[in-house]
Amino acid sequence: MTDARVLWITGGGSGMGAAVAVQAATDGWTVVLSGRRADRLGAVAEQVRAAGGSADVLPLDTADAEAVATARDVLLTRHGRLDGLVLAAGLNAPERRWDDQSMADFRAIVDTNLTGVVAVVDAALPSLRVAGGTVVVVSSYAGWSFQPGAGVAYSASKTALASVVRTLNQQGAEHGVRATHLCPGDVATDFLDRRPVVPDAAARAVMLQPEDVARAVSFVLEAPPHVRVDELVISPVAQR
Ligand SMILES: NC(=O)c1ccc[n+]([C@@H]2O[C@H](COP(=O)([O-])OP(=O)(O)OC[C@H]3O[C@@H](n4cnc5c(N)ncnc54)[C@H](OP(=O)(O)O)[C@@H]3O)[C@@H](O)[C@H]2O)c1
Numbered sequence: 001m002t003d004a005r006v007l008w009i010t011g012g013g014s015g016m017g018a019a020v021a022v023q024a025a026t027d028g029w030t031v032v033l034s035g036r037r038a039d040r041l042g043a044v045a046e047q048v049r050a051a052g053g054s055a056d057v058l059p060l061d062t063a064d065a066e067a068v069a070t071a072r073d074v075l076l077t078r079h080g081r082l083d084g085l086v087l088a089a090g091l092n093a094p095e096r097r098w099d100d101q102s103m104a105d106f107r108a109i110v111d112t113n114l115t116g117v118v119a120v121v122d123a124a125l126p127s128l129r130v131a132g133g134t135v136v137v138v139s140s141y142a143g144w145s146f147q148p149g150a151g152v153a154y155s156a157s158k159t160a161l162a163s164v165v166r167t168l169n170q171q172g173a174e175h176g177v178r179a180t181h182l183c184p185g186d187v188a189t190d191f192l193d194r195r196p197v198v199p200d201a202a203a204r205a206v207m208l209q210p211e212d213v214a215r216a217v218s219f220v221l222e223a224p225p226h227v228r229v230d231e232l233v234i235s236p237v238a239q240r
Contacts, residue, residue: 002079002080002081004028004054005028005084006030006032006075006079006081007024007030007031007083007085007086007221008034008075008082008085008120008124009021009031009032009034009088010034010035010120011034011088011089012031012032012033012034012035012041012044012086013035013040013041013043013044014035014040014044014189014190015187015210016138016184016187016189016210017088017138018040018044018210019210019211020086020088020214021033021044021048022044022047022048025051025052025053026053027218029083030054030056030079031054032055032056032057032058032079033055033056033057034058034060034062035059035060036059036061038057041057041058045057056079058071058074062112062117062120063111063112063115063116065119068116068123072124081127081130081131082127082128083128083133083134084128084135084136085120085121085124085128085133085136086136086221087117087120087121089112089116090138090140090191091112091113092109092151092191092195093105093108093151093153093194094194094196095196096150096196097152098152101151101153105153109153109154109157110153113153113157113158114157114160121164121168125177128172128177129176129177132175133177133178134220134221135179136180136182136220136221137164137165137180137181137182138182138184139162139183140154140183140184141184141235142155143161143162143181143183144162144181144231149195162181165181165230165231166230176225178229180229180230180231181230181231181232182213182232182234183233183234184213185208185233185234186207186238186239187207187208187212187213188204188207188209188210192204207236207238208234213234
């Protein structure tokens with residue numbers, strides 16, 4: 001069993017998940033990165049190692065519950081423990097309104113944003129109970145307050161994450177398990193390329209950067225074990 005705390009990060013190959021990986025490794029965690037694109041995971045793992053940290057990759061589609069359970073088994077075989085989750089895997093589609101969405105997109109978004117998050121927590125929970133683990137669910141500003149542009153599936157799935165976190169906290173507390181509903185406003189990542197109107201460089205420059213969110217996640221993960229951050233909303237000053 002590794003001495004270092006082990007953090008499983010979904011969506012770890014880009015954006016906020018990648019920034020969290022770099023920050024958490026600096027804080028002393030061994031980071032295990034999951035996402036569908038193995039090359040992206042490998043590049044982030046290399047970046048972590050180049051900075052002196054410890055990283056592993058587990059390519060995974062979190063919408064596939066069987067694959068999630070298998071990945072959990074591989075993680076535990078390799079590392080022997082699991083102390084934290086950062087669930088940043090997320091999807092949206094440009095066609096997101098009632099008048100242009102497809103049910104195929106709706107299902108794919110809910111499968112990743114909601115069911116995929118629940119699947120990873122479900123698979124990890126026995127180990128998290130042993131460790132007194134910490135779960136950070138990367139939800140959205142749209143999971144905290146209604147955002148007209150966010151879309152039907154995205155708003156519904158992210159809003160539901162608030163309940164996922166609350167039930168987890170209510171039932172996990174006796175095992176020292178704590179969870180955070182993290183609600184970022186606009187963050188300059190590839191995610192914005194899926195908006196119906198893609199923001200330009202000037203718009204992205206006044207948004208949060210992935211590293212801003214990684215610092216907030218670090219604050220949550222490094223809080224003393226008796227401290228729980230139930231919900232954390234973080235937005236750029238420019239957010240409307
Ligand atoms: N950017 C924003 O303004 C913003 C604001 C609030 C909240 N968020 C949320 O923040 C989270 C991270 O997004 P980001 O902004 O950092 O964008 P991003 O770089 O596009 O990250 C999303 C990540 O999720 C992974 N992913 C998507 N579907 C997956 C699946 N089924 N299984 C495994 N991995 C999957 C993607 O990797 P693969 O494609 O390789 O699988 C990607 O690495 C998302 O949950 C998003 O909803 C974003």
